[in-house]
Amino acid sequence: MSELPVVLVTGGAGYIGSHAVLALKDAGIPVVVYDNLSTGVRLAVPDDVTLVEGDIGDTAHLARAIQEHRIAAVMHFAGSIVVSESVEKPLKYYHNNTQNSLGLIDTCIKQGVRHMIFSSTAAVYGEPESSPISEDTPTKPINPYGASKLMTEQMLRDASAAHGLNIGILRYFNVAGADPAGRAGQNTPAATHLIKVAVQAALGLRDSISVFGTDYQTPDGTCIRDYIHVSDLADAHVLALRHLVENGGNLLVNCAYGRGFSVREVLRAVEAVTGEPLPVVDAPRRAGDPPALVASADRIRQVLGWKPAHDSVEEMVRTALAWERHISGVPDRPASGDAAQTRQAS
Template identity: 60%
Template sequence: MSVLVTGGAGYIGSHMVLELIGAGEDVVVLDNLSTGFRSAVPDTATFVEGNVGDSALVGRILKEHDIDAILHFAGSIVVPDSITDPLGYYGNNTCNSRSLLACAVDAGVPHFIFSSTAAVYGEPERSPITEEAPPRPISPYGSSKLMTETMLADTARAYPLRYVALRYFNVAGADPAGRTGQSTPRATHLIKVASEAAVGSRPGIDIFGTDYQTPDGTCIRDYIHVTDLVRAHLDALRYLRAGGESTVLNCGYGNGFSVFEVVDAVKRVSGVDFPVRTVERRPGDPPDLVAGAGRIRDVLGWEPQLNDLDTIVGHALAWERHLKGGRGTA
């Protein structure tokens, strides 16, 4: 049996591949390299370049490699871009996921783990946000992910397929051993761009909006270390293989930090006082997204190991220094 990781050459996917290989799994990676890097995939994994929406290709992979689980990371993730290109996001995130699910059903793949997002909640009435909060996405990105969750639920009712959808909060950091990290061009994640500014890869950063109804006027987010995140996926895989029922789980720590607090942390850990400019709000940014994180611990037995903002920042900075030194992208 093997595991298929779609988007396994990207930021989160490449960390997932390392975690799976470390757990003794046979791994097949499918990635079109639009934002990922071939060098991020270790030689111990089988790599296939291609699109997750290519049904013929996916069907061959599932059968030739005896795939028993799909971990689906491939997709577009930039909220403002989804507002200007909604059809592109529905095509890449929703239509391609529908194609992948059809291939999984046809090949009899029993387990599916989906990379979802807290953006499905939109602007929730309460924080922390539990899984019982009604999904009300305010961006095509969030809507495209919610549509895939709906397809998963309907598919699981009709066919012998069980799934876990993990709703990510803000993923950050890099592999503690320095093997991979976020190398995506035009990245928009706060810790990533602030770390780039700290190492001199960009002249400074913009803070989008200081007039939110939060203690310091900036958005509050729950930052989760990418290594803890992929360990939650491995726990989800073990849960499904042990007969666990389909479920949707938040993936965050339950701790919120404002934009100003994160910027201060990057400056403190790096020792660099880089320029910061305040600008208008971006469309699609809710003021406060913090996970209600109890269910994932109860259901999967997940125990995060890197729940510390300075640790997350330190690993992100180490990766940026690696990139700045010209030693490649993974």
């Protein structure tokens, strides 16, 4: 097995990036975090991991960090991620997600970085005509967020062909949950992720939770998404790195479990875990939301040998709830009913 390189994790103080840092540490892989802390949190970076505070658009500072720490691989998480905001502020997304990624790719090539793993998204598929969605499904994003990520994917492919950069493109579906050991979780107070918002509402940290759109052409009228536990996703990044280092070739994989849950099904799962009803309010559709996104997850299992360890909605909810209690200071209390006997939200 090839020796694994020092990995620079951009956005490593953020939600998914911080879990990737933990997965790299757990695998014994040296890691350095590069983050401007605009949405990331310093406390999310372990004490024994070097944090370089800097903006991804500052390529001179980035180059110095790569040189100083002898970086040979980059995992790129830094970026803007809110679909509805991307519709309202498209240029922000093309600047932060596309232009800054161009500078990063160019800097990495000039500094001799061999491997790059990119945090992409199912939003590149738009509203696919068939389901489940495979990696070969045509990419037709319907919002600037998805378009900004797809542009970066193409830049990476072209850079690989021209400069020999080894690339792994991981297209995430809906990420949820928190580190089961309680070391990390989602820290952004105004996050828009459904399970995060739902557990905040369950703890009384939000007055209500809005269901955006109840008239979609789905069984219960609400959007359907394929969810993945953040720790399983982090493990997939470590496997992707090993694949690139061991000359497995460039990589493009969906990151999901291959089954979908509606918004209402997820909310019922939260109620089952907490034993309490949620304060739910029906609201109009949000701009840029497709009705259903469910993945084919065969390739990631076959190519990387990925075996998820946390693939239930209930575990995503339980770990997210435990983390939210931790960061908010809301004390634990016994749920009404037997919260251990939760049902699958299906």
